[in-house]
Amino acid sequence: MNWATRRGVHIDRAACAWLIRRFVDPDARFCFVADPADVPADATAFDMRGVDLGHHGGDCSFETILRRRDLADPVLWRLAEIVHEADLDDERYDAPEARGLDVVLRGLSMVCDDERVLELTGPIFDGLYEYHHRAMLLGREPA
Amino acid sequence: MTGRVAVGHWVLLCYRLPREPSTPRITVWRKLKRLGVVQLSDGMVALPADARTREQLEWIADEILQVGGEASIWLAEPATAGQERDLARRMATARAEEYATITAEARALTGDASPRERRRLADKLRAELRRIDRRDYFPPPDRDVAQAAVRALHEADAPGSTDAGDSTVDEEALP
Numbered sequence: 001m002n003w004a005t006r007r008g009v010h011i012d013r014a015a016c017a018w019l020i021r022r023f024v025d026p027d028a029r030f031c032f033v034a035d036p037a038d039v040p041a042d043a044t045a046f047d048m049r050g051v052d053l054g055h056h057g058g059d060c061s062f063e064t065i066l067r068r069r070d071l072a073d074p075v076l077w078r079l080a081e082i083v084h085e086a087d088l089d090d091e092r093y094d095a096p097e098a099r100g101l102d103v104v105l106r107g108l109s110m111v112c113d114d115e116r117v118l119e120l121t122g123p124i125f126d127g128l129y130e131y132h133h134r135a136m137l138l139g140r141e142p143a
Numbered sequence: 144m145t146g147r148v149a150v151g152h153w154v155l156l157c158y159r160l161p162r163e164p165s166t167p168r169i170t171v172w173r174k175l176k177r178l179g180v181v182q183l184s185d186g187m188v189a190l191p192a193d194a195r196t197r198e199q200l201e202w203i204a205d206e207i208l209q210v211g212g213e214a215s216i217w218l219a220e221p222a223t224a225g226q227e228r229d230l231a232r233r234m235a236t237a238r239a240e241e242y243a244t245i246t247a248e249a250r251a252l253t254g255d256a257s258p259r260e261r262r263r264l265a266d267k268l269r270a271e272l273r274r275i276d277r278r279d280y281f282p283p284p285d286r287d288v289a290q291a292a293v294r295a296l297h298e299a300d301a302p303g304s305t306d307a308g309d310s311t312v313d314e315e316a317l318p
Contacts (some may be wrong), residue, residue, distance in 0.1 A: 007193050055202045056209075089277065090177075 001025045002043035009082040011105045011115045013047045015062045015079070017118050019123040020046070022071055023076070025060040032114045060087045078132045079125070097128075151218045152192035152225050156200045159186050160212040167210040174203055179278025181234050190228065192218055193278045235281040242285035245272055249292035265296035 005013045009032065015097060021028045031043060039045045046053035047061035056064050062083040066076055085091070085098035086105070104124075108117050134142035160168050178199055180188035190196040197216070221227040244296075245268050252264055272293055277285065281309035 010194075010198075049201050049205050055205065 001027065002029050002031065002040060004031050004033055004039040004043040004045045005047050007034050007107075007114060008109060009117045010087070010109060011102055012060050012062055012099060012119055014105060014121040015083040015125060016046050016053070016065055018122055019062060019065055019071075019076070021122070022126075022129075023071055023073075024065070030115075030118065058090075058092070059086075060084045062087075075129055075133045075136060078136070079128055082128070101128075144147070145306040150221055152222050153189045153199045153221065153227075153230075154181075154192040154200055155187060155189045155217040155219050156214065157187050157217065158204065158207050158214040159210060160207060163300045167207075167212070171203060171207060173208075177274075177278065179199065179234065179238070179280065181237075183231050184228075185268055189219075208230070230279045230290040237279075238275060238279045239285040242272075242283065245275070246285070246291040246292045249296055251294065261296055261299060264283040265293060268293045268296070 003017070003025070006015070009017070009040040017028070017030055031040065033039055034047070036048050036050060037049070043089070044053070044063065045051040048054060053065055054059060054061050060066070060080075060083060063080045065071070066080055080091035081099050082095040082101060085093055086102035089102075101124075105117070105121070108120060112120065131142060151270055158171075159275075160171060162168075175188055178196070180190055182188050186198075190200065197218075204216050207214040221230070236318060249264070249268055252261060256264075272289060275289075276286070
């Protein structure tokens with residue numbers, strides 16, 4: 001399937017792309033557009049104004065995708081808290097990792113194009129997922 | 144970045160919200176305040192344009208549309224440098240007041256406060272400083288003063304502190 005989002009990928013879009021590829025559509029192909037009008041007809045848009053998979057009721061797009069696709073995995077919801085705080089910084093959740101992750105993503109977007117940002121952030125989100133997965137099983141921070 | 148004080152690009156949100164219910168009005172206004180917008184006129188606010196500020200105002204515009212309001216986003220350049228300086232000054236003044244509050248709070252702590260109280264206030268003020276910093280586009284000198292005042296709280300806490308053990312106790316106690 002084809003997916004489209006805004007150019008200049010930051011935390012929410014990078015996390016959404018990872019989520020889509022890992023949990024929604026393994027064959028996902030992404031394109032990046034400057035204007036909502038440029039979204040190809042066969043593509044599902046996310047994290048853009050006026051689309052279903054965007055910000056809703058105070059949720060960031062990552063949270064919206066989890067809701068729309070009925071993804072109830074608690075580890076994903078823990079990641080959602082981090083992405084939410086990194087993106088919106090509204091202190092709805094306690095996610096101290098968010099600030100650092102946001103800085104890493106902002107820095108990456110200064111030196112890489114969008115495709116490269118997705119390539120590099122894939123393993124970062126895999127790692128975050130694994131870390132929080134183990135933390136949940138152990139009931140404390142894993143080594 | 145260069146161009147922060149030369150005539151730059153601004154992103155404007157032009158909006159109108161229904162008078163009732165009042166909750167969305169308040170929510171939107173809180174979000175705008177948190178972003179540090181400068182008000183140009185009734186229902187029109189501005190921020191220096193960058194990818195982040197533009198995106199944040201765009202999401203707020205969507206939220207306004209969703210509750211039945213009207214909202215549009217514009218990219219603009221002030222026609223004169225003076226006009227822009229005036230906006231920058233207003234924003235810097237607003238932030239300066241916020242920094243001054245932090246400085247006053249940090250200095251109000253009396254000498255006989257316990258290290259724990261000192262630490263708690265330092266943490267709270269540091270978080271507050273970060274919030275102000277994020278909406279500070281034209282840092283006034285008051286920022287350095289506030290940062291120094293909060294740092295002083297932490298430093299007073301560091302040498303020979305009687306607060307020792309706060310972070311180590313829990314691990315030691317575990318079997």
